[in-house]
Amino acid sequence: MLARTTLYDKLWEAHCVSHRPDHPAVMYVDLHLVHDGTYRRAFEMLEQGKLAVRRPDLTFATTDHCLPISDPSRPMPPVVTGLSAACARHGISIYGPEHERQGIVHVIGPELGLTQPGKSVACADSHTTTHGAFGALAFVIGTTQVLHALATQCILQRRARTMSIVIDGALQRGVTAKDLILAIITRYGIAAASGHAVEFSGSAIRAMGMEERMTLCNMAAELGARTALIAPDDRTLDYLHGRPFAPKGTDWERALARWRLLVSGEDGRFDSRLRFDACEVHPMVTWGTTPAMGMAVNAAIPAPESVGAPEEREAAEQALRYMGLAPGTTAQEMPVDVVFIGSCTNSRIEDLRAAAGVLRGRKVAPGVRLLVVPGSQAVRRQAEAEGLREVFTAAGGEWGRPGCSLCVAMNGEFAGARKYVASTSNRNFQDRQGPGARTLLVSPLTAAASAVDGRIADPRRYLAD
Amino acid sequence: MASFRHLRSRLVPLLGPDIDTDQIIPAQYVNAAGTEALARALFRRLRDQNARFVLDRPEMAGRTVMLVGSNFGCGSSREAAAWALSAWGIRALIGRSFNATFSGNCLQNGLLPIAAPLEAHGALCEAIGAGADPEIAIDLERDRVEFTELGIAFSVGLEPFARELLLRGMDELHYLLDRRAEIEAYETRGGPLQ
Numbered sequence A: 001m002l003a004r005t006t007l008y009d010k011l012w013e014a015h016c017v018s019h020r021p022d023h024p025a026v027m028y029v030d031l032h033l034v035h036d037g038t039y040r041r042a043f044e045m046l047e048q049g050k051l052a053v054r055r056p057d058l059t060f061a062t063t064d065h066c067l068p069i070s071d072p073s074r075p076m077p078p079v080v081t082g083l084s085a086a087c088a089r090h091g092i093s094i095y096g097p098e099h100e101r102q103g104i105v106h107v108i109g110p111e112l113g114l115t116q117p118g119k120s121v122a123c124a125d126s127h128t129t130t131h132g133a134f135g136a137l138a139f140v141i142g143t144t145q146v147l148h149a150l151a152t153q154c155i156l157q158r159r160a161r162t163m164s165i166v167i168d169g170a171l172q173r174g175v176t177a178k179d180l181i182l183a184i185i186t187r188y189g190i191a192a193a194s195g196h197a198v199e200f201s202g203s204a205i206r207a208m209g210m211e212e213r214m215t216l217c218n219m220a221a222e223l224g225a226r227t228a229l230i231a232p233d234d235r236t237l238d239y240l241h242g243r244p245f246a247p248k249g250t251d252w253e254r255a256l257a258r259w260r261l262l263v264s265g266e267d268g269r270f271d272s273r274l275r276f277d278a279c280e281v282h283p284m285v286t287w288g289t290t291p292a293m294g295m296a297v298n299a300a301i302p303a304p305e306s307v308g309a310p311e312e313r314e315a316a317e318q319a320l321r322y323m324g325l326a327p328g329t330t331a332q333e334m335p336v337d338v339v340f341i342g343s344c345t346n347s348r349i350e351d352l353r354a355a356a357g358v359l360r361g362r363k364v365a366p367g368v369r370l371l372v373v374p375g376s377q378a379v380r381r382q383a384e385a386e387g388l389r390e391v392f393t394a395a396g397g398e399w400g401r402p403g404c405s406l407c408v409a410m411n412g413e414f415a416g417a418r419k420y421v422a423s424t425s426n427r428n429f430q431d432r433q434g435p436g437a438r439t440l441l442v443s444p445l446t447a448a449a450s451a452v453d454g455r456i457a458d459p460r461r462y463l464a465d
Numbered sequence B: 001m002a003s004f005r006h007l008r009s010r011l012v013p014l015l016g017p018d019i020d021t022d023q024i025i026p027a028q029y030v031n032a033a034g035t036e037a038l039a040r041a042l043f044r045r046l047r048d049q050n051a052r053f054v055l056d057r058p059e060m061a062g063r064t065v066m067l068v069g070s071n072f073g074c075g076s077s078r079e080a081a082a083w084a085l086s087a088w089g090i091r092a093l094i095g096r097s098f099n100a101t102f103s104g105n106c107l108q109n110g111l112l113p114i115a116a117p118l119e120a121h122g123a124l125c126e127a128i129g130a131g132a133d134p135e136i137a138i139d140l141e142r143d144r145v146e147f148t149e150l151g152i153a154f155s156v157g158l159e160p161f162a163r164e165l166l167l168r169g170m171d172e173l174h175y176l177l178d179r180r181a182e183i184e185a186y187e188t189r190g191g192p193l194q
C-alpha cells in the first residue's frame, strides 16, 4: 500500500486539517509568502471584517513586483509602501525595498531557508511551483485566498491529479534546465499538466543543482501544473544547511530524519506519466506568444500549417503576426533589441555566473540594451563580491536593483513596442514586457550570447573549453 | 457575496484558445481600485488596439455571459482578471476549458466558469460564426444551461460545494472561520510532519 503512495499524497495528507465528503479539503499553510503585487484587497477585506492575522509568525512579505528597477530615483509606488504599512499593523516580517533580505518572493523563500522539504507554501503568484524543488507542497493562490490564509492559516483545496515526469540522460554542455523545460513545454504544450501535481524525477534531475531544479519547477507553471515536486536528496539538504531559517543543531538532525521519508513509493500510483530524454535537448528559444511556441537555436520557425488543430494553427499565425516573424526564419536570424537577465526563473547566482562567463571580456552589440537584475539582495551582494557586476557593466550592460522588473513590467518600466527582448523570464505573452514588446524566452547563457551577437545566438560557440 | 440562481443574457463572444490573464487585465492595471477603473482595465490593450473590439460594440452593453475558447484564463494567477470581468458586468463564462487557478478565482467572486461539452461548444461557436445571436438561460438551481433557439442544453457542472456556496451567497472565508476548532486541533497536534 505505502509503496503506491506518491510524495504528493504524503504531503497532502500531512497538511489536511479536515475533509468533509463532497467538500474541498481544509489545508494548512506552513509558510505564507506575501508580495506587493497581489496583497492589497486581501488586507482591505481582512480589516473591513475586523479579523486578525492568525499566524503572523508563519507569514513573510517582500517587495518585488512593483519596485522601480532601472531608475531607483523614481518614488516608491503606493502599493509598495502600503505593504510595509500593512505588515507593520499586523506584526508580519517584511523585507522592504532596501532590506538586506529583500528579493523576488520565489528567490528569497529558498535562499533564507524558509522553504523546506515537507512544508506547505502558499503564495498569490503562479510561479509558487518553484518551492516544490525542495519537496515542499506549493499552493498557487489568488488574492481572496491570501485573505483566507491570513485569517485562518488555511485554504480550501481540491486534491490534484498526479503526473510523473521522468527525465533521464545528461544535459549537453551549454544546455541548461531552462532549455530542458522549454523543450518539454514545446513538445507537450501549455496545458499538458493542467490541474496536475507534477513530480520530476530521473537521473537528469538527480544530477541537477538546486538552482536548476528551481528553474524547472518554476516553469512547470507553464505546463499548466498546479504544483511541482522534486523529492529532497543530499543536494537539497546541503543547500539548506546553515540558511537563516533552516533548523539548527538537534532540530536539524530531527528534520533530516523526517525529510528523508519524503519520496514517492517505488510503485507510486500516478494518474499519468511522461518520459523525457535530456540528451536530445539543445539550447532553446521561443518564437511566439506562448512558452510552447519554441524551437532549438539551430532550427527554424515552423510553418503554421505543420501545427495540428485549426485553433492552434490560427494561434500560431496570430503569434507570428504579433512577433513580426515569418516561418522558415532561423533562430540566428532573429533580432534582439533588449536582453533581460532576471526573474524568479533565472536570476540566481549560478544564472549570473553563467551569463558573466559568456560576457567576460566581450561587448554587447551596438544598439542592444542589456539589463541584468539579480533576484535578491543576497544574490546582488554575492555577484558584486565576485566581480560579476563589473563584467556586465564593462560589457555595456545595466545592473538593476533586485525585483521582478521586466518579467512582468508592473513597475512602470517597459520594453518598447515591437522591440525584441531575449529574456530569461518565463512568459512571452503578448504585451507581457510592455505594450507591443516581443519576448524571446531563453536561458541565461543564450541571453548573454545573444547580447554579444545582437541576434539570437547559440551559446555553445562562446563557451570556453 | 450575492447569491446566484438564474441568469438570462445574450453572449459576448471572445473565441480563440489560451487567452491569458495578461490580456484579460494587463499588469499595470492589476492594482486598479473600484468597479469603474477595473471595468475600464478589462482587455484594455486589445480595446486600445482595436476600436471595434467586441466589448466596445454598442450591442454588447448589458450582456452578462461571455463565450470563450479553451484554456481561458491561463498564465498569471492574478485575481484582478476575475474582478475586471465582474466589474464590466460578466457573471458567467461559457468555455471549452478554463485554467484551474483562474476558475477558482472566478468562483471566489461569484463569477461562474462553465465548461461546455465539446459538441455543444462547437455548435455554439459555429452558430455565432454564422451570425446567430442566441439567448442563454442559466439555472443554477436546476443545474441547466439552455440555448432554446439553438436546441443546445447542458449542465452547469459545478462541484456541489461551489454550487451550494453560490446558491446561498456564502463565501469560503466563513466556511473556514467555522472550522476554527479543527484548525486549533491541527496546530496542537503539530501536524504529522512536524
Ligand code: SF4
Pocket: A064, A065, A104, A105, A106, A125, A127, A343, A344, A345, A403, A404, A407, A408, A425, A426
Ligand atoms: S519574476 Fe516574474 S514570474 Fe517571478 S514572481 Fe516576479 S513577476 Fe512573477
